Amino acid sequence: MQTPKHARYAYRGRVPHEVIKTVEFNLLPPLPDEARVQVLAAPVNPSDVLQLTGEYGQLPPLPAVGGSEGVGRVEAINGNARGLEEGDIVLLPLGCGSWSTHLNLPTRDLVKLPHDVDPVQLAMLSVNPPTASLMLSDIVELQPGDWVIQNAANSAVGGYVAQIARRRGIRLINVVRRESAIEAVWQAGGENVLVDAEDLPRRVEETLGEIHVRLALDCVGGVHTEHLARCLAPGGTIVNYGSMSGERCMVSPRYLVFNGINLRGFWLANWLRKARADRRQALFAELAAMVADGSLHASVQASYGIDEVREAVQAASAGARHGKIVIEPNGRSRAAI
Known part of the structure; x- marks a missing residue:
């Protein structure tokens, strides 16, 4: 040894x-x-x-x-x-x-x-895949065909979100912070890739038409949280799970109050502490099987x-x-x- x-x-x-x-x-x-x-x-x-x-x-x-x-x-x-x-x-x-x-x-x-x-x-297997899976299952009750928007789409969690969403029939809008990141998302099989900016909601509508987005996944924080909030349908939910910008989440009361947008956080450690042992084992067994068959990478x-x-x-x-x-x-x- x-x-x-x-x-x-x-x-x-x-x-x-x-x-x-x-x-x-x-x-x-x-x-x-x-x-x-x-x-x-x-x-x-x-x-x-x-x-x-x-x-x-x-x-x-x-x-x-x-x-x-x-x-x-x-x-x-x-x-x-x-x-x-x-x-x-x-x-x-x-x-x-x-x-x-x-x-x-x-x-x-x-x-x-x-x-x-x-x-x-x-x-x-232990951190990013379960984070992606649980944010798509435990926050909002999504059905095949429902729309989700995420920023940091070129990140590890973003890639797992795209793969799991595809497996579940969930439609996805992928947002990145720089033009050079678009190609990586496309090569990974992502679609609907847009660069984050103040006019993100307008470009989402121009690209996809009037769609009903129920869930936003935010790993960036700062003003980028509000960019996602403006893309959501009334009553939609933003889940923040990171702060790549190094800034606190910023969302105007205009969207939180008048559009009824919900802002909440997700931390896998909290979920693991509260989840039953059989639920944890089932989650990791499912993810390991996806890695084994090549659908999660x-x-x-x-x-x-x-x-x-x-x-x-x-x-x-x-x-x-x-x-x-x-x-x-x-x-x-x-x-x-």
């Missing part, structure tokens, strides 16, 4: 890649009812970057190991295996510090996954080894990307996908 290493940070700062570094650590044997897992892949999510800067809603105590999700291979089991065997591919529990070559984890927290699926795609810009964690975080923090940044702690299998 190679020398165990993980990406550790002891303080938080405004420049995220400067606060984290790769260090060796002593990997102890797994405790009773734990498994030692070799981490195969772990993405760098926006929430991971915000934890490094201290701007996320939930921060781990310091010092901490970076990484909130990932996938690994079981190397050893001590005690109750709970149906797992050595060699199984498993989904890591959220918040486990996945930017590490190895982890010892309770077997009760590991979810067995298919063997014959790209681990890089499986590594992104995320574009990956680049993959980095554990010793390149600073480069990975810096790349993930860049504004103009065309895919996810992934860390493969035990060996990089690709430079770009």
Whole structure:
């Protein structure tokens, strides 16, 4: 086994890649009812970057190991295996510090996954796909043919929203913040792609006619929240799940009061805390099956080894990307996908 290493940070700062570094650590044997897992892949999510800067809603105590999700291979089991065997591919529990070559984890927290699926795609299963799925199912009761509008359509969540909406027969308006992002959405199979601006509602009507948009998904905040609100039918709902602009959501009372627009937030961690175990398991089983059959897929810009964690975080923090940044702690299998 190679020398165990993980990406550790002891303080938080405004420049995220400067606060984290790769260090060796002593990997102890797994405790009773734990498994030692070799981490195969772990993405760098926006929430991971915000934890490094201290701007996320939930921060781990310091010092901490970076990484909130990932996938690994079981190397050893001590005690109750709970149906797992050595060699199984498993989904890591959220918040486990996945930017590490190895982890010892309770077997009760590991979810067995298919063997014959790209681990890089499986590594992104815990955060963005359920966020996309739940925003399309648990906010407004949508039927096939209903319309939804989303900004940040070229983001990872935006791509999953498009794929899941297509599978459910939901029509989608995709909004991006720059012209250069349009091609990426088209190549991913997205349609109705528009660049965000003050006149967005007029261009939506010119492009699609008078349609009844019931739900808007906002990951940008600032004035962009109101741009979506103006595209909604009276009584429609905006769900905010991020702030790529770094600004608070701005919506005039004209739309909240006189059009009856609803503004609410969504955070997957809250849903996971409240959901029954069988509901959580059913959701992840459905998403894993979609990854396995190829109907759920995320574009990956680049993959980095554990010793390149600073480069990975810096790349993930860049504004103009065309895919996810992934860390493969035990060996990089690709430079770009």
